[in-house]
Structure formats: C-alpha cells, structure tokens
Amino acid sequence: MTLLLEKPxxxxxxxxxAPYWTMRRRDTLxxxxxxxxxxxxxxxxxxxxxxxxxWYSVHEWNVLAGTFEFVGGDNYQALANxxxxxxxxxxxxxxxxGLVVLNLSLALFLAVxxxxxxxxxxxxxxLFFSPVVVTLVAWTIVWGFLLQDNGGVNAFLHVFGIxxxxxxxxxxxxxxxxxxxxxxxxxxxxxxxxxxxxQGVPAELYEAARIDGxxxxxxxxxxxxPLISPTILLTMILTIVGSLQVFAQIAVLTQGGPGTxxxxxxxxxxxxxxxxxxxxYGATLSLVLFLIVLVLTVVQWQMRKRWVFHEN
Amino acid sequence: xxxxxxxxxxxxxxxxxxxxxxxxxATTSLKPVSEIFAFPPSLLPASPTLDAYRQVFALQPFGxxxxxxxxxxxxxxxxxxxxxxxxxxxxxxxxxxxSGAVFLIVLxxxxxxxxxxxxxxxxxxDAFGLVDTHWPLILIPMLGAPSVLATFIxxxxxxxxxxxxxxxGRVDGLGRFGLFWRVCLPLARPAIGAVAIFTFLHSWNLYxxxxxxxxxxxxxxxxxxxxxxxxxxxxxxxxxxxAAATLSALPVLIxxxxxxxQFVEGLAQTGLKx
Numbered sequence: 001m002t003l004l005l006e007k008p009x010x011x012x013x014x015x016x017x018a019p020y021w022t023m024r025r026r027d028t029l030x031x032x033x034x035x036x037x038x039x040x041x042x043x044x045x046x047x048x049x050x051x052x053x054x055w056y057s058v059h060e061w062n063v064l065a066g067t068f069e070f071v072g073g074d075n076y077q078a079l080a081n082x083x084x085x086x087x088x089x090x091x092x093x094x095x096x097x098g099l100v101v102l103n104l105s106l107a108l109f110l111a112v113x114x115x116x117x118x119x120x121x122x123x124x125x126x127l128f129f130s131p132v133v134v135t136l137v138a139w140t141i142v143w144g145f146l147l148q149d150n151g152g153v154n155a156f157l158h159v160f161g162i163x164x165x166x167x168x169x170x171x172x173x174x175x176x177x178x179x180x181x182x183x184x185x186x187x188x189x190x191x192x193x194x195x196x197x198x199q200g201v202p203a204e205l206y207e208a209a210r211i212d213g214x215x216x217x218x219x220x221x222x223x224x225x226p227l228i229s230p231t232i233l234l235t236m237i238l239t240i241v242g243s244l245q246v247f248a249q250i251a252v253l254t255q256g257g258p259g260t261x262x263x264x265x266x267x268x269x270x271x272x273x274x275x276x277x278x279x280x281y282g283a284t285l286s287l288v289l290f291l292i293v294l295v296l297t298v299v300q301w302q303m304r305k306r307w308v309f310h311e312n
Numbered sequence: 313x314x315x316x317x318x319x320x321x322x323x324x325x326x327x328x329x330x331x332x333x334x335x336x337x338a339t340t341s342l343k344p345v346s347e348i349f350a351f352p353p354s355l356l357p358a359s360p361t362l363d364a365y366r367q368v369f370a371l372q373p374f375g376x377x378x379x380x381x382x383x384x385x386x387x388x389x390x391x392x393x394x395x396x397x398x399x400x401x402x403x404x405x406x407x408x409x410x411s412g413a414v415f416l417i418v419l420x421x422x423x424x425x426x427x428x429x430x431x432x433x434x435x436x437x438d439a440f441g442l443v444d445t446h447w448p449l450i451l452i453p454m455l456g457a458p459s460v461l462a463t464f465i466x467x468x469x470x471x472x473x474x475x476x477x478x479x480x481g482r483v484d485g486l487g488r489f490g491l492f493w494r495v496c497l498p499l500a501r502p503a504i505g506a507v508a509i510f511t512f513l514h515s516w517n518l519y520x521x522x523x524x525x526x527x528x529x530x531x532x533x534x535x536x537x538x539x540x541x542x543x544x545x546x547x548x549x550x551x552x553x554x555a556a557a558t559l560s561a562l563p564v565l566i567x568x569x570x571x572x573x574q575f576v577e578g579l580a581q582t583g584l585k586x
Contacts, residue, residue, distance in 0.1 A: 024407075030488035031408030038399035038463055039414055041455025045433065046421050052432035110326060116319055124323045126572045128330050133568040133575070136517040137535035138557030142337040145550055152336060155353050184329045189579070196580035245425050248519035252539055266427045266520075273431050274524055282431050290428045297423060 050290070056283035063277045075284040084260060084268065091175065092264045092292075096243040098179045103239050104232065107187050111194035112220070125195070129188035136185065140252040143181040144168065147253075171261040174254050178262055181249055186242070190235045197231035198224065237300050244293060265289050334561070341365070341555035348550055364555035372537055373530055374556060381534040381560075384449050385515040391454040392462050392511045393504060400466025401492050405478065421460030426452065427520065434524055448525045449533070453515055462507045469503035470496060505578040516564065534560045 060071045079085065110128055114121045131139055146152040147167040154164035165173040201224060209219045225232070247266045250256060256263035256271070263271075269289065273282025335355075340348060342360040368374050402408070403415050426433075437448045453459065473496060481495040497504075522536040529540070538560060541552040568575055 027406050027488060028408040028410075031402045031406040031411060034398040034402035034406065034488075034492070035411075035414055035418070037395045037455065038418055038459065041395065041451075041459065042418050042421050042457075045452050045456030046424050046429065047417070049429035049432035049436065050424055052435070053429060056431065056435075113319055113323055113326075118316060118319060120320075122572075124327065125576060126569070127327050129572070129576060130334065130565065130568065131330055133513065133561075133564045134334060135535060135538075135557065135560040135564070137519055137538045138337065138561045139333065141538060141548075141553050141557050142333045142340075144548075145340070145554065146333060146336060150349055152332075152353055180329075184333075188330075192576050192580050241425065245427050247427065248517070248535065251519070251523075269427070270430075270520065270524075274434075279431055279435075286428045286431060290424060293425060293428070294423060 053283045053286045053290070056280055057287055059280050061277075061279040063279070071280065075280050078281055079284050079288070084263070087260045088263050088265055088268045091260065091262055092244065094175055095179060095246065095262075095264055096240055098175070099182055099243045100236060100239050102179065102183050103187050103190060104235060106183065107190035107194050107235065108232075110187070110191045111198055112224075114191070114195055115198045125192075128191055131185050132188045134185075136248050137252055139185050140181060140249050143177075144253050147177050147181075168254055169258055171258055174258060174262050178246070178249050178253055181253065182243070182246060186239075190239065193231055193235055194228065197228040201227045233300065233304055237297065240296055240300075241293060244289065244296075265292070334565075337554050337561070338558050341551055341558045343551060345551060364551035365559075367549070367552040368541070368556045368559065371552070372532075372540060374537060374559075376530055377532045377534055377537040378559070380446065380531060381516060384446055384533065385512050387450055388453050388515040389508050389511045391450070392459045393507060395455060396459050396462035396466050396507060397497060397500065397504065398492070399463045400468075401470050401496060403463070404467045404470035405473075405491075405496070406488060418460055418463060421457040422464070424457055426457055429457075430520065430524060437525065443525055444527050444531060445525075446531065449515070449518060449521055452521065453511070453518070458511070458514055462511060465507055465510075466500065466503055469500055473499060502578055505574055509575055509578060513564070 057075050058070060058072055059068055060074065061068050114125055114128075148154075149166040149169070151167075153167065157164040167173045167177045205223050205227070206219055209223050214222065244264075245266060246264055247270065250262055250264060250267045251270075254262045256267050265285065266289065269282050269285040272278045272285060339355065339357055341364050342362070343357040344359060344361050344363065347354070347358060399418065403411065403418075433448065433452060434443070437443050442448060477495055477499075478491050481491045486494060517535060518533065519535045522533045526532055526536065529537075532540075534556075538553060538556050539548075541549045541556060543549055
C-alpha cells in the first residue's frame with residue numbers, strides 16, 4: 001500500500017484538472033470486483049467454518065435432544081484420554097510416510113526411465129498416467145476385488161509358489177494394501193511433473209559431468225537431483241497434504257479395519273461426527289488435522305531454504 | 313542395445329499394476345457370476361454377458377446418478393474457471409490497494425483441506441435447508457478451498473505474460489475487463505486446460521462430501537452409487553459393481569486417450585514445474 005503512495009503521478013494524466021476516475025482508482029475497483037467471488041468464497045467456505053470448528057470444539061451437540069451446550073475443555077480432555085487417538089495418529093503417520101516415500105521414488109524412477117531417448121515412451125507415459133483419470137472409487141473397488149483372499153493378486157502370487165495373506169483382513173497387510181492402491185492411482189501425476197523438470201535440465205551439465213568421469217549414479221545424484229529439487233519439494237508437499245486427506249479408499253476397502261489398523265484421522269473424524277454424532281468431538285479432531293497440515297506445511301516451507309538447490 | 317532392452321523390460325513390468333486393474337475391471341464386468349472366481353482366473357471372459365450392465369440400471373437410478381455427476385462436474389469446472397481466472401488475473405496484473413492482504417487471505421485456502429471444515433459446512437448447509445441438494449457439492453469446490461489452487465495456477469500463468477501486450481490493448485481503448493477478456497484470457501489456454509482437467513477430475517471423484525450431504529438415491533453421484541450394489545447380506549455384487557465402475561471410468565478414459573497430449577502436457581506446464 002505504501003508502494004502506491006510512493007508512485008509518482010502518471011505522466012499521461014492531464015495536469016490541469018485531475019479526473020476522479022484515475023487509472024489507479026479504476027484499477028482498484030476492477031481488482032476488487034475481480035477477486036470478490038473468490039474472496040467471498042474463502043471467507044464463507046473456509047474462514048468462517050474454520051472459526052466454527054474452534055467454537056464447536058468447546059461445545060457438545062446432542063442431535064437427538066436438539067441441545068447445544070458449552071462444555072469448555074471437555075472435548076480436549078476427551079482427546080487426551082482417547083485410547084483410539086494413538087493408534088489413529090500412528091496409522092495416519094504410517095500411511096503418509098509410506099505413501100510419500102514410495103510415491104516419490106517410483107515417480108522419479110519412472111520419469112528417469114521415460115526420459116531416455118527411446119521410441120514408444122509416450123505410450124508408456126499414457127499407460128502410467130491412465131489410473132489418474134479412472135474414477136477413484138472405481139479404482140478402489142477393482143483393487144478391493146483383486147485383494148480378496150481368493151482374488152487376483154493372490155492367484156498371481158500363487159504362480160510363484162507364494163501364499164499371499166488375506167490382504168484386507170490382516171493388520172499390516174491392510175495398511176500395505178491401502179498404500180499400494182493409492183500409490184498406483186496417483187503416481188502418474190508426480191511422474192509427469194518430474195518428467196517436465198527432467199526435460200529442463202540442460203544437457204551440457206551431463207556432458208560436463210561425463211567428461212569429469214562421473215558415473216551414471218553420480219550424475220543422477222550430483223546433477224539431476226539438485227536441479228529438480230524444487231519439483232521434488234513441490235510434489236512432496238502436494239503428496240503429503242493429499243495423503244492426509246485420504247478417505248474414499250479407506251471407506252471402500254477396509255472401513256478402518258481390521259481393528260483400527262487403517263483408521264486414519266479423516267476417517268476417524270468422519271466416524272465420530274457423522275456415524276456416532278459426536279459433532280463437538282469431531283470438531284476437536286478436525287482441529288488436530290488442521291494443526292498437522294499447518295505444521296507440516298510450515299516445516300516444508302522452512303526446509304526449502306536449506307534443501308532446494310536452485311529456485312527461479 | 314542391451315541397455316535399451318533392459319529399459320523396455322523395466323517399463324513393461326512397471327506397467328502391470330497400472331494397466332491390469334483397468335483391464336480386470338472391464339473384462340470381469342462381462343463375466344457371468346460363475347466365472348468370476350474361476351481358478352485359474354481367465355484374462356478374457358469365456359462366455360461374455362451383459363447381465364451385470366442390465367443389473368446396474370435395474371437396481372439403481374444409475375442414469376440419473378450419471379447425469380448428476382456429469383452436470384455437477386461441468387458446472388463446478390466452468391464456475392471455477394470463471395472465479396479463478398478473474399482472481400488470478402487481478403492478483404497477477406492489476407495493482408490495487410489491498411491486493412497483497414487479499415492474496416494472503418485467499419492462500420489460507422491452501423492450508424485448510426475441506427475435511428477439516430466438513431462438520432461446520434454440514435451445519436451451515438443444514439441451517440439453510442440445503443442438505444440433500446447438490447448445492448454443497450457445487451458451491452464448496454467452486455468458491456472454497458479447491459478453487460484456490462486453480463487461482464494460484466492462473467496467477468502463475470498471467471504473471472508470465474509480457475506487459476507490452478496489455479499496453480497495446482490499452483492503446484486500442486480496452487479497459488481492465490477488456491484486457492482480461494480480449495487479450496489475456498485467450499492466451500491462457502494451457503493454464504485453462506490444466507485447471508479444467510484438475511477441477512473436473514476432483515469433482516468427479518468427490519466421495520466424502522456426497523456421502524455427508526446426500527441421502528436420496530435420486531441425488532447420488534457416481535462414486536457414492538458404485539458402493540451401493542450389494543446383495544441381501546451386504547456383500548458386494550462384484551460383477552455389477554465392476555460394470556458400474558467401468559461405466560464411470562469409460563468416458564473420461566476415452567477422452568484422455570484421445571487428448572492425452574493436452575492432459576499430460578497441460579498439467580506439466582502450469583507453473584507447477586519448479
């Protein structure tokens with residue numbers, strides 16, 4: 001705003017009688033009109049509800065009796081005493097870490113493969129990307145079908161003499177399953193972003209490294225990774241935030257089970273609020289989710305300074 | 313040569329978990345129930361039948377649900393494009409009082425996933441009597457948190473346009489909205505394409521919002537409808553579910569195969585690259 005004050009008067013405005021509708025005033029009006037729908041939307045559908053989440057978290061809501069009472073810190077007390085919360089946070093963490101590590105490694109691996117000057121890479125790129133456009137629930141249903149005890153995955157493993165577990169009904173395997181289903185659904189998106197970044201790495205750098213006698217692995221570590229680090233950071237942020245929002249896969253594949261082994265935070269808050277009608281406690285859990293997203297985003301933003309090699 | 317064979321081999325192996333489920337979904341939907349769990353499983357149906365597809369429409373108003381998903385996704389996409397291109401343009405090219413502060417407010421949308429605010433959003437729409445209507449599924453994505461990413465992408469694109477373009481437009485007597493509509497928007501096709509794809513897929517895939525807000529089958533969207541094909545004991549009717557799943561995936565998949573260049577490159581070129 002000070003910037004506007006410091007700006008010299010425009011030379012093209014008539015000096016004699018300054019009209020009210022100067023360019024600057026007109027721009028201010030146009031600017032506000034243009035951002036108005038977005039601003040109104042954010043206030044109505046993000047900021048007000050966020051405030052309400054805080055408000056609800058100190059209330060208890062009895063839907064059947066139609067009461068809405070102030071309960072102070074009761075919901076937070078309940079949070080501290082919740083035996084389920086530990087396992088839920090653990091499942092959420094396991095899912096996120098597993099997914100992010102596998103997703104970024106596989107995406108980078110596929111992008112490097114596709115970045116070779118070979119015929120037919122466009123076909124492969126299309127195939128790897130295709131699950132992205134398949135309806136999420138449809139993709140989850142077919143995997144649910146394949147992962148059954150007598151389903152396709154175990155039939156495939158049987159060919160190699162391996163007796164697969166009942167994937168969706170045993171703890172560790174269920175978590176692996178939901179991670180894998182999500183991994184193949186969306187890894188194509190990150191792969192495409194990596195591919196775009198790889199194509200931006202100047203060939204001369206590889207040439208120079210080769211002359212210096214760097215091995216393929218050294219070229220990858222010393223040239224490729226630093227140059228595409230902004231993309232790595234971006235995909236990491238998008239993938240982590242996305243992994244915290246996972247819901248449909250859990251709801252369709254495991255309903256959070258067996259036990260609570262795949263009950264991630266969003267699924268737990270959905271259960272509390274919309275199945276058990278504990279809206280106040282659900283709001284408290286929403287705040288926990290918000291804080292986790294907030295902290296992770298800030299940490300990653302800070303990491304950018306230390307970690308991202310070049311940024312333009 | 314050796315290296316080349318190795319790379320092709322790796323690519324082929326990697327393809328399996330991406331392509332096989334889609335193949336399995338389509339072929340199993342054509343199998344009669346007796347064949348579904350045949351061992352060893354067959355890659356092609358021995359005696360293909362359309363029974364499952366008949367079931368899809370007989371058990372639920374699937375056509376209606378399809379239209380619901382389609383029109384909601386289209387309205388959300390067009391609406392998001394309007395909202396985000398205007399806001400993105402203003403943040404990138406218009407210098408106005410308060411622009412910085414508004415931009416920060418809008419960016420908070422990136423920090424607050426819809427899942428965090430789903431409880432108050434439900435209560436708000438309930439208070440307005442809009443639960444079990446399509447309004448929440450249209451208004452929240454179009455104006456709320458999901459549109460912020462779209463605004464950000466549009467802004468990143470508009471920033472890259474050279475200022476000479478707008479100066480030339482000004483000489484021709486265009487105002488702000490004229491510059492936006494006549495000069496800048498037509499140039500923004502790659503960004504518009506990417507935002508449109510993102511937004512359409514996001515709306516098409518929504519699951520939490522529909523199951524929270526909708527309760528009558530006539531109003532269901534596809535993802536929600538897919539899980540409703542269960543037998544009397546609550547067990548899934550696999551071939552029917554997979555037939556419905558195939559029907560849900562087919563149109564988008566076909567468009568994607570026809571226009572995969574625009575899809576992939578559009579998404580890669582939106583300022584999202586580092």
